[in-house]
Amino acid sequence: MAAFLAGLRLQLWWARTNVDELQAFVITPLFTVLFGAVVDDAGRPDLFAGAVLGGGLIGVWMVCVQVGGNIIQHARWSGTFEGLVSTPAAVPLVIAGRMAVVVGVTVLLLPEAWLVAWLVFGVAVVVPHPVVLLVALLVTLVGLHGAATLVAGLCVLGRRPYVLQLALTFPFYLLSGLVVPVSVLPDWLRPVSNLSFLTWGAALLRSALLPGEPVGLDWRFAVLAVTSATTVSAGFVVLLVVLRRASIRGTLHLV
Amino acid sequence: MNRPSTGFPALARACAVVGARDVFAEQTWFTWTAGWLMRVVLQVTFFALLGSYVGGTGQTRYLLIGGAANVAALEALTVMLYSAHDRLGGTLPLLVAAPRDYFLVLLSRYPNCVVTGTLTSSIALLSCPLLVGVHLEYPRALLAVPVIALGATATYVFGGFLGGIVIKVRSGRWLLLNIGWMSMAILCGFTIRVGYWPAPLTWLAQILPFTHALRALRGVLGDATVALIVGQCALEAAVAVLWFVVGRSVLGLTIERARRDGSIQLSS
Numbered sequence: 192m193a194a195f196l197a198g199l200r201l202q203l204w205w206a207r208t209n210v211d212e213l214q215a216f217v218i219t220p221l222f223t224v225l226f227g228a229v230v231d232d233a234g235r236p237d238l239f240a241g242a243v244l245g246g247g248l249i250g251v252w253m254v255c256v257q258v259g260g261n262i263i264q265h266a267r268w269s270g271t272f273e274g275l276v277s278t279p280a281a282v283p284l285v286i287a288g289r290m291a292v293v294v295g296v297t298v299l300l301l302p303e304a305w306l307v308a309w310l311v312f313g314v315a316v317v318v319p320h321p322v323v324l325l326v327a328l329l330v331t332l333v334g335l336h337g338a339a340t341l342v343a344g345l346c347v348l349g350r351r352p353y354v355l356q357l358a359l360t361f362p363f364y365l366l367s368g369l370v371v372p373v374s375v376l377p378d379w380l381r382p383v384s385n386l387s388f389l390t391w392g393a394a395l396l397r398s399a400l401l402p403g404e405p406v407g408l409d410w411r412f413a414v415l416a417v418t419s420a421t422t423v424s425a426g427f428v429v430l431l432v433v434l435r436r437a438s439i440r441g442t443l444h445l446v
Numbered sequence: 447m448n449r450p451s452t453g454f455p456a457l458a459r460a461c462a463v464v465g466a467r468d469v470f471a472e473q474t475w476f477t478w479t480a481g482w483l484m485r486v487v488l489q490v491t492f493f494a495l496l497g498s499y500v501g502g503t504g505q506t507r508y509l510l511i512g513g514a515a516n517v518a519a520l521e522a523l524t525v526m527l528y529s530a531h532d533r534l535g536g537t538l539p540l541l542v543a544a545p546r547d548y549f550l551v552l553l554s555r556y557p558n559c560v561v562t563g564t565l566t567s568s569i570a571l572l573s574c575p576l577l578v579g580v581h582l583e584y585p586r587a588l589l590a591v592p593v594i595a596l597g598a599t600a601t602y603v604f605g606g607f608l609g610g611i612v613i614k615v616r617s618g619r620w621l622l623l624n625i626g627w628m629s630m631a632i633l634c635g636f637t638i639r640v641g642y643w644p645a646p647l648t649w650l651a652q653i654l655p656f657t658h659a660l661r662a663l664r665g666v667l668g669d670a671t672v673a674l675i676v677g678q679c680a681l682e683a684a685v686a687v688l689w690f691v692v693g694r695s696v697l698g699l700t701i702e703r704a705r706r707d708g709s710i711q712l713s714s
Contacts, residue, residue, distance in 0.1 A: 214621040221628035226496075228638045229509070233501035351472070354481040361489035371492070371499045377577070 194280035198288025202262075206292065212258050219250030219300050220307040226370055227312050239308070240316045240400040245370030247304035248393055251297040251335065252369065256359045259293045259339025260346045262286065263433075267347070273443045276434065283430055286340065294336045298328070316400065323408065324399035327415065331392030334419030338389075340426030344433045369393050388418035458554045469558050483566055487577075490514045490570040493637065494578040507580050511664055512636035514571035518594050519636070519656050520627050521563030522601040525556045527619050529609035529697070538613075542701055549694040553606050560602050564595040582667060589666045596679055597659030600686035601630070604655040607693030610700050635660045655689065658682040 206212045223246030230238045263286070266272035276282055305316045318324050342359065346352035364370060366380065367389035373381055384390045391414050398405035437443045473482070493513030497505035529552055532538040542548050568591045575582050605626075612622050631637055633647055634657040640648055651657045662678035664670070 214618075214624060217621060218624050218628060221625070221632065225628070225632050225637055228632065228642060229496060229505075230500050232638055232642050233505055235500050238500055351477055354473070354477045358481045358485045361485055361492050365488050365492040365495070371495045375495050375499050 192284075194284035195288040195291070197280065198285035198290075199292050200288075201285075202289035202292035205265075205289075206258075206296070215250040215254045215258075215297070215300060216303065218253065219246055219304055222246040222249050223304040223307045224311055227308055227314075231312060236314075239312075239314055241372075241397050242370065243304050243308040243316055244301070244393075244396055244400060245364075246307075247301040248369040248389075248396070249364055250300040250304070252363060252367075252389070253360065254293060254297045254300070255335045255339040256342050256356050256363075259290055260342035260352065260356050262289050262293070262339075263343045263347050264352055267444060270444060276438065276443055282434060283427060286343070286430060287336075290336050290339050290343075293339055294332050297335070298332070301328075318400060319402050320399040320405060323405055324396060326412065327392055327395035327399060330412070330415050330419050331388065331396070334388035334392065334415070334422045337419065337421075337423030337426035341422065341429050344426065344429035347433045347437065363387075363389065366390070367393055372397070386418070388415060388422050391415040391418060454550075462554065462557060464555055466558055468556075469562075478562075483569065486517050486566045486570050487574060489517065490574045491577050494574060494580065498578065503580075506578060508664075509637060510574055510578060510580055511571065511667060512631075512660065514567050514574065515594055515597060515656065515660055515663055516567075516627075516631050516636040517570055518560075518563040518567035518598040519601045519630055519634075521566065522559050522598040523605040523608070523623060523627055523630075525552070525559050525602055525605035526608035526612060526623060526626065528552060528556060529613040530615055530619050533613060542705065547694070547698075548701060549606060549610070549697045552609060552697070553603065557602075559605075560595065560598045563598045564591065567594050567598070587667060590663055593659055593663045593666055593675075593679065596682050596686075597656040597663070600655035600659065600682050600689065603686045603693060604689045607689050607696060610693055610697030613697070613700055613704075630654060630656060633657075653685060653688065655682070655685055658685065 223243055226242035226246050227239060230236075230242045263272065266275060275285065309315050342356070345355060365376070366373075366384045367387045368374075368376070368384060369389070372394065373384040373390055376384060391411060395405070395408075395411055395415060490510060490513040493516075494506050494510035497507070497509035529538075532541060532552075538548075541551055544551075571590055571594070572582070572587065574580075608622070608626055612619050615622070633643065633651045634640065634654050635651065636656070640651045640657060643651070658678040658681040662670075662675045662682065665675045665678065
């Protein structure tokens with residue numbers, strides 16, 4: 192627990208001193224305005240809440256991929272990763288603590304998107320099903336924690352981590368239905384979309400904003416929980432593999 | 447004895463070689479194709495499907511064209527990162543001390559941003575219609591390529607101006623790049639009609655890069671008259687000249703001030 196809390200404190204300090212880490216709080220309002228204006232100009236007020244949610248979710252995913260994905264890389268660049276691994280603390284727990292801050296902070300992006308929607312378009316987003324929203328958000332955040340850990344591990348494996356991070360933006364916005372529901376995607380893409388916890392999380396969050404009673408909540412939440420748990424497991428497996436591989440090859444320090 | 451050539455062509459050639467080396471140090475053909483190009487195609491598909499979701503065929507076409515052109519704008523705008531890059535790398539004082547205008551050096555060094563931006567944007571524009579069922583008329587659609595190149599060039603010059611502003615920033619350059627790109631995406635007609643916004647923002651869009659090139663692009667891919675297309679291209683060229691003059695002045699002033707107070711080096 193001490194290792195987890197140490198990671199948590201370190202990430203809070205890091206976020207305060209690095210402006211680029213907080214850029215999602217500036218970019219999210221811009222995405223919100225963009226999507227809000229597109230649906231407003233098309234005369235589709237029924238899609239407005241979903242568009243605003245999409246702006247927020249894009250910010251959430253951006254933070255996980257870019258900030259979370261860079262955690263190990265930054266430690267390697269600054270030469271602290273070797274020191275961290277040599278301490279008696281469990282490194283995965285320190286990383287988990289740091290990721291918890293990264294993912295936890297993203298929760299603020301959704302109310303930020305709603306605030307921007309209200310200020311710019313004068314439309315208050317109503318949440319007819321707050322319990323569905325809260326539970327879906329909580330389980331999705333667990334999956335995001337795993338995804339961020341997974342990306343952080345994969346970034347260490349590749350020589351050009353930013354290429355991976357760039358490739359994980361719009362393709363994921365599209366395949367996970369963050370703004371446009373996956374039902375609009377071509378049929379052959381939907382099986383790929385269904386593998387992502389984010390697809391199920393985004394769909395449930397969107398359902399929570401619609402006035403009608405959400406259907407099939409039991410099985411949709413079950414799939415979200417399973418895909419999120421799978422992502423968390425994959426994240427930690429990749430992290431352990433990367434740590435072991437780097438220790439054996441002597442590449443903990445970036446050369 | 448052979449004297450080294452010192453004219454602008456020699457400067458441009460030397461700068462382009464350095465810029466190309468920088469690009470190949472960051473990307474390989476595999477990472478560019480499987481990473482960046484794949485992302486771009488799905489990014490444009492994303493915008494096209496957003497159009498399909500909210501408004502049908504007309505919106506799909508509008509957002510497809512805007513989304514594709516927006517890629518060229520993003521790549522061209524990355525030139526703004528390199529002025530601070532020179533400062534952080536410690537080469538800025540040397541470049542400033544050399545007998546050449548640094549703004550010209552900066553712009554001469556990364557024309558690859560315009561070339562690759564135009565290339566990826568054109569590939570996305572000509573391939574994504576097949577994925578989302580939008581019809582483009584050939585060979586007329588091929589005329590889109592030089593229009594995209596014009597918009598990218600104007601954006602590149604505008605990026606040089608922004609480079610003059612961010613040259614002393616240690617962190618937050620990517621944030622400023624994203625703000626610039628997203629603001630253009632919102633205001634210049636890439637995703638939303640320019641006329642949708644309040645009058646002051648509509649006026650601002652007239653002097654931002656790509657606004658007129660986009661009108662020309664939509665005209666080329668539609669049925670606009672030659673006069674309208676040429677007129678919009680001329681306005682885009684005028685916008686590029688405007689930002690060249692402003693950018694050169696701003697960067698010149700920033701560097702002059704930094705020389706006076708000794709803050710041109712990283713240690714400041």
